[in-house]
Amino acid sequence: KMVTDLLPAKNGEEYTMQFLLEVVDILTNYVRKTFDRSTKVLDFHHPHQLLEGMEGFSLELCDQPESLEQILVDCRDTLKYGVRTGHPRFFNQLSSGLDIIGLAGEWLTSTANTNMFTYEIAPVFVLMEQLTLKKMREIIGWPNGEGDGIFSPGGAISNMYSVMVARYKHYPEVKIKGMTAAPRLVLFTSEHSHYSIKKASAVLGFVLSTSDFYCACYLVKWFCCVSAVQGFVPVFVNATAGSTVYGAFDPINEIADICEKYSMWLHVDVPNSVTWNPHKMMGVPLQCSAILVREKGLLQGCNSMCAGYLFQPDKQYDVTYDTGDKAIQCGRHVDIFKFWLMWKSKGTIGFEKHIDRCLELSEYLYHKIKNREGYEMVFEGKPQHTNVCFWYIPPSLRLLPDGEEKRQRLHRVAPKIKAMMMECGTTMVGYQPQGDKVNFFRMVISNPAVTRSDIDFLIDEIERLGQDL
């Protein structure tokens, strides 16, 4: 049946519901297979291969409609050529796993298809967001969970909110008069912090200042140096609790003392704002990220524009629940429901157990390879988070003397193993260079389906693929 026959108004008729149930069938089969370790993680193809069109599956868009049968084929093939991020052997990103409650929450959310800008059209979701944000602030330890916050489309935007709010707190006139109303605002962060902090600095017109190490005494020196230059003002300090690559923690308490003394905004913890991404360690489906701000009213003050067509003051309900004007977005996707539903279903203790388990598995990996032949850790000592960074050194390199040749050859090992992994489709793990360190593997664990056997499998696979390099 052609879908043009659906027009003008056939959505919801029985055969469209049948179609939806057939899609559900495809999806539940996909989910079952995702948790089956005999399924490949991916079936890799190069862009040109997929663009040329696989049998029966063309990405091209046409003037004329396709049949519902073909749409079902498209759905099946889209999944077929994609990556199973919920597979227990997908370690490529910190967002991994497929939580069934979270998934159900996301299906419900897309069925409700509403928008977070007003209480009027999202009453339950707006209240869930407020309650959940308060709970998160309590967990952070702000007295009585007071403060403010909002869910945003990802951690990068949450980080950007923190810089915006700090700028507004120090120079509120920027909102009206533009950036020339402020001196040169300087932002400090460690080079190991997430790159989104640099993006936020660039977007918001700050001067970025970074250093490789990060201690309280360095921060004091930095503050004095910057302040000494005419027209420069150090405003914003970012601290990282679990850096992207190493999973390392900055000395937050010491940094907090310095920031308080010199009236600088500290992002991540204690005084001012925190980014918290439930779509990472907590395993909530993408996307789910919150920015929490300790001082109430700043988000609203910074971002409100009071659009008359959405935020009418003469509504019949308490319009302080129309939280949309705090956002830099207008429409805002409902990211709260899946998270709320998972929290209901696991309880706080469920999340706690899950994270403890991921940390245990990381320790298992660490102990397994620490003294194993052919492995070298990027750092001494136990990892601070689930990140385990290591080199695999193929037999042919093990006897080479340290030096530039060995470095260059080792640099090519991880990309080669990763490429072979992807061709085989058996597992996925990230790699990268960092500073003067050549390409190393960066293992992260957040999927509750992972067991020790999957860690063992990864190591076996690295050795199988890398032994002859």
Next chain:
Amino acid sequence: KMVTDLLPAKNGEEYTMQFLLEVVDILTNYVRKTFDRSTKVLDFHHPHQLLEGMEGFSLELCDQPESLEQILVDCRDTLKYGVRTGHPRFFNQLSSGLDIIGLAGEWLTSTANTNMFTYEIAPVFVLMEQLTLKKMREIIGWPNGEGDGIFSPGGAISNMYSVMVARYKHYPEVKIKGMTAAPRLVLFTSEHSHYSIKKASAVLGFVLSTSDFYCACYLVKWFCCVSAVQGFVPVFVNATAGSTVYGAFDPINEIADICEKYSMWLHVDVPNSVTWNPHKMMGVPLQCSAILVREKGLLQGCNSMCAGYLFQPDKQYDVTYDTGDKAIQCGRHVDIFKFWLMWKSKGTIGFEKHIDRCLELSEYLYHKIKNREGYEMVFEGKPQHTNVCFWYIPPSLRLLPDGEEKRQRLHRVAPKIKAMMMECGTTMVGYQPQGDKVNFFRMVISNPAVTRSDIDFLIDEIERLGQDL
């Protein structure tokens, strides 16, 4: 069964799949009822009522997990106290309707649960995005569909991208040196443009300049005035094709000529960038918004940070398909698939028919109330888009002489009728004041399920609720 029993790794086991199918049952029933006109649009409750907890439904989050049975109740109740934005009598927002193909696309997307940052983990979705963006640029009329673009979390962020890219084009050094590397950048937009342009101006440190009317000669004068002031540079001009409230179109061709002459960036059309929101008139589920940029390379140049852990240059595939560094986000939700799938299923002609039909229905409404007793149009002449703006004047006000008392009483009419509508749950339509105009209704149509009978119903309902005011 308690969900803690699920831990550590029971997702995907048969009883979790059964749970998912029970949720599907709840959702398909919800969808069927949404298209049934005898169902209420909403069952309104005040925030304090929902917060106190309805029978068997508490929003509070606890340490201990809930049973799967209770989770199903939570799902049912969340839908029960929400708003049916797909109901044929929901006219409150331009995003309305519930397209079954789009919904299936969204369910598949959340099941795939991946991220748009690299080709590596979203190969099919990344290619779909590129093909679709090119198709959109062709439709806009850029030669060979050339240019650049990206899907973003909503129209407000798409608009913000346009301002960012324009700033980067004129003053690329801002990315490194902060806003003090630029003079006072001025942004011009009409007061009828969407408020997100003002948000973007504030976020990005511009000086905002607005005017009520918008013609080419005014723009020339404005350019000369701003340029004459030491240190001010007019950089960015926003034009609106279908304004938020009135659905009015700025004279884009004339504006384009002026902008070209004076080297100013024009957003929306012809020379530089366009925001296109498929989640509005095209009826794609929330959220789905694209920013299209005519000049290639600007998005990348403006936003790239080359994070080593995601964008390794030594991957085995063509890394120009790793489009993530164009975004201001790091992780980016897959908003493309549902849109691509709807396009496949309707064809370009299907979208065309759908939009024509919405415009016809708006005209039907316009002709119906134009000369009807008790109605007054906010504007003379046919609306330019689906927006129909009008006052309903209750009998008690009809004989009052024009003047401040009548204005003030009329101002209170729309909020009262809207509040009663929401209490009854029969329909929803927006209202607002604008400039010196007191509160009026703003009707918008984008739902393919709407028929003339639903327009008739809205008018009957306004009269039923408003006749004794």
